[in-house]
Amino acid sequence: MEEEIFRLEHIYKSFGDHPVLQDISLKVNKGDIYGVLGLSGAGKSTLVRCINGLEKFDKGELYYKGEKVEFTREYKRKVTMIFQQFNLLQQRSVLKNVELAGELIKDKDRTSKAKELLKLVGLEDKFDSYPSQLSGGQQQRVAIARALMTEPEVLLCDEATSALDPDTTKSILELLKKLNKELGLTIIIISHQMSVIEAICNKVAIIDKAQIVEDGPMHDVFLSPKAKISKKLIYSGHVNTKLDDTRLIKLIFNGTVDAPIITNIIQDCNILVSIVYADSKVVDDKIYGQMIFRLPYHDEDIAKLKKYLELKGIDYEEVSKDELS
Secondary structure (H helix, E strand, O other): OOOEEEEEEEEEEEEOOEEEEEEEEEEEEOOOEEEEEOOOOOOHHHHHHHHHOOOOOOEEEEEEOOEEOOOOHHHHHHEEEEEOOOOOOOOOOHHHHHHHHHHHOOOOOHHHHHHHHHHHOOOOOOOOOOHHHOOHHHHHHHHHHHHHHHOOOEEEEEOOOOOOOHHHHHHHHHHHHHHHHHHOOEEEEEEOOHHHHHHHOOEEEEEEOOEEEEEEEHHHHHHOOOOHHHHHHHHOOOOOOOOOOOOEEEEEEEOOOOOOHHHHHHHHHOOOOEEEEEEEEEEOOEEEEEEEEEOOOOHHHHHHHHHHHHHOOOEEEEEOHHHHO
């Protein structure tokens, strides 16, 4: 049975007359890499700031490991955070930046611990460097090492890769995944980028206009998005919005199918298909994906195709252009 680490119940937050969070409820289990996804202004950053106590919510309950949260020093040692802009002290060396968290809690072993953490994040040769001498990715690694100084159980990441290029983003996400596995670290990631959430998270909540509109296991949301904003985030930039009213079919690969599906359809059914969208992701070490293509024009070919997919055990559904936007 999964062990709960966070539970949010009916959280509300407004700035003046402007609601930012409305009736937010979700559960994060120990060991999750939980993504909170939404467009700018949706309320996701305010949500994570409420979790770590930087913002006070107006109404609702927040529980940590079954206990109602009091924002004590001990809680803030166990729940730490990294930010988009790294927040490093420019006048301090890399080692001294990481040591800072240890200074605040009067850790006598802070220097040796900081060195070990810098080695863990791949910066063993940068102890004496200063932030201005580092790349963005290296600065974020310093920030991660600093956040780990208090031996936290949860790491909150607020748009932690938004200022980084794609290759550096990939390396930071790989590091976070490594820390999740090796340290048992629970991670909550706030992002507006679907690619970031897909790359690392096992669960996701999608927030839109201050409300959670969809949440669940990553592969379920990725394969069968229900909310309009979810479809926009997943399909945006991939599906041609100028599609006519041609009937479309979506094939769903749920981690068990590993075969050249389109080639087999063409060879076995003697049907030509036109692909509109295709994507696959590795989630929980299994390959999940979906493919959307135009259905054949003739009813007998459509019937043949559907029968073939059923025989092969491939999940599918008919979709319209409107359902993808």
